[in-house]
Amino acid sequence: MTDIDAALTATALTKSYRTEAGTVDAVAAVDLTVATGEFVAVMGPSGCGKSTLLHLLAGIARPTSGHVTVAGRDLATLTDNELAGVRRHHVGVVFQAFNLVPVLSVAENVALPALIAGLDRATYRDRVHELLAAVGLATHADKRPGQLSGGEQQRVAIARALVLQPDVLLADEPTGNVDTGTSLEILGLFRRVHGAGQTVFLVTHDAKIAGAAQRILHMRDGRIDREQRLPDRGAAARPIVDFDDDT
Amino acid sequence: MLKYLLLALLAERARHGYELKTAFEELLGGTWPLNIGQIYTTLARLEQDGLVEVRLVPQELLPDRKVHALTETGTKELERWLTEDADVQVRLRDDFYLKILAQSAAGVGDPIALIWGQREAFFRALADLAGQRSSDTTRPATALLLDAAILRVEADLKWLDLAEQQLKPRP
Numbered sequence: 001m002t003d004i005d006a007a008l009t010a011t012a013l014t015k016s017y018r019t020e021a022g023t024v025d026a027v028a029a030v031d032l033t034v035a036t037g038e039f040v041a042v043m044g045p046s047g048c049g050k051s052t053l054l055h056l057l058a059g060i061a062r063p064t065s066g067h068v069t070v071a072g073r074d075l076a077t078l079t080d081n082e083l084a085g086v087r088r089h090h091v092g093v094v095f096q097a098f099n100l101v102p103v104l105s106v107a108e109n110v111a112l113p114a115l116i117a118g119l120d121r122a123t124y125r126d127r128v129h130e131l132l133a134a135v136g137l138a139t140h141a142d143k144r145p146g147q148l149s150g151g152e153q154q155r156v157a158i159a160r161a162l163v164l165q166p167d168v169l170l171a172d173e174p175t176g177n178v179d180t181g182t183s184l185e186i187l188g189l190f191r192r193v194h195g196a197g198q199t200v201f202l203v204t205h206d207a208k209i210a211g212a213a214q215r216i217l218h219m220r221d222g223r224i225d226r227e228q229r230l231p232d233r234g235a236a237a238r239p240i241v242d243f244d245d246d247t
Numbered sequence: 248m249l250k251y252l253l254l255a256l257l258a259e260r261a262r263h264g265y266e267l268k269t270a271f272e273e274l275l276g277g278t279w280p281l282n283i284g285q286i287y288t289t290l291a292r293l294e295q296d297g298l299v300e301v302r303l304v305p306q307e308l309l310p311d312r313k314v315h316a317l318t319e320t321g322t323k324e325l326e327r328w329l330t331e332d333a334d335v336q337v338r339l340r341d342d343f344y345l346k347i348l349a350q351s352a353a354g355v356g357d358p359i360a361l362i363w364g365q366r367e368a369f370f371r372a373l374a375d376l377a378g379q380r381s382s383d384t385t386r387p388a389t390a391l392l393l394d395a396a397i398l399r400v401e402a403d404l405k406w407l408d409l410a411e412q413q414l415k416p417r418p
Binding site: 045180181184185187188191207208210211212216226228230231 | 363367369370371373374377378380381394397398400401404408
């Protein structure tokens with residue numbers, strides 16, 4: 001039924017809301033496939049349904065109709081408990097507002113999903129330190145989130161999302177709360193994470209972040225209006241800035 | 248402008264022609280490729296104007312090496328340019344602004360398709376710029392130049408969103 005290499009699929013995915021003006025489809029019959037190891041970004045104006053789409057793919061919201069599969073599992077057939085299990089083990093989610101626990105240390109925040117999953121501390125301790133080193137925060141392990149900058153907090157959130165080695169890393173406006181310099185830092189991190197083989201699917205209005213993806217899906221009014229494939233990174237750098245060469 | 252950037256690189260240290268070309272292209276993050284002819288033509292003019300002088304560096308077993316160095320007049324000219332207010336121009340004559348303008352006046356073709364074509368080109372440019380910007384070997388001055396280019400592309404993408412809003416057919 002599903003593509004064996006697909007990390008994530010959506011079929012005729014629809015989420016409708018009732019409003020005073022009638023029923024509105026925030027997400028309208030979306031079909032998509034994200035291959036294992038692929039990096040896909042969704043862009044579109046506010047209210048185009050991109051965040052709702054991400055919530056449906058993450059299993060945070062249930063669709064009105066249609067299907068989502070994560071690593072071959074159809075989320076619609078799962079009970080709430082099973083769905084929570086998929087959310088825990090198969091998808092890692094990064095939010096715009098970081099959502100870190102202020103009273104826990106950085107390392108404890110990263111370890112939290114493993115703790116909730118009931119894993120033995122010895123099995124995840126090394127993984128937490130490895131991830132903190134990978135996001136450049138090895139020396140901040142014992143600090144509290146409040147002592148970190150916005151960009152550092154988002155890096156902690158990305159490490160936390162990766163702690164259980166999810167099939168897909170999902171991110172909702174991961175640079176929505178940080179300045180331009182920091183968003184380039186986060187961009188570099190997503191690129192490295194993807195380079196290490198992680199499937200990444202993110203929703204953003206930050207064109208720089210979308211430019212790092214292999215594919216951009218442009219959403220309009222709940223639908224995927226256009227799809228753009230970007231050239232592979234490492235292609236010869238072309239002169240892209242025009243100067244008035246008047247010496 | 249090329250002239251002042253070459254003076255700045257010679258103020259850093261004396262260089263020979265090819266070295267100057269490499270240093271220039273690195274500083275500009277590969278966004279402004281030069282051929283060696285342009286370098287030599289400009290150097291000849293700078294020498295003629297007394298801003299740059301040629302020095303001979305003796306080498307063992309090899310013929311003397313010709314390097315270009317900044318003269319005192321050259322240093323003064325560079326300082327003058329650096330303290331002068333930059334010429335601020337809001338550039339609105341880019342091909343894509345004019346195409347969209349012309350399309351809307353003539354009513355020929357599909358404005359939305361035109362916008363999408365531009366948008367895709369800008370995303371490709373942005374991907375290149377951001378990739379270069381996040382490279383560890385980019386020097387700080389070059390990173391700033393790339394930031395300027397990224398901000399401009401982002402502004403152009405926002406403008407395309409506005410154009411799409413206004414030009415899309417009403418349902």
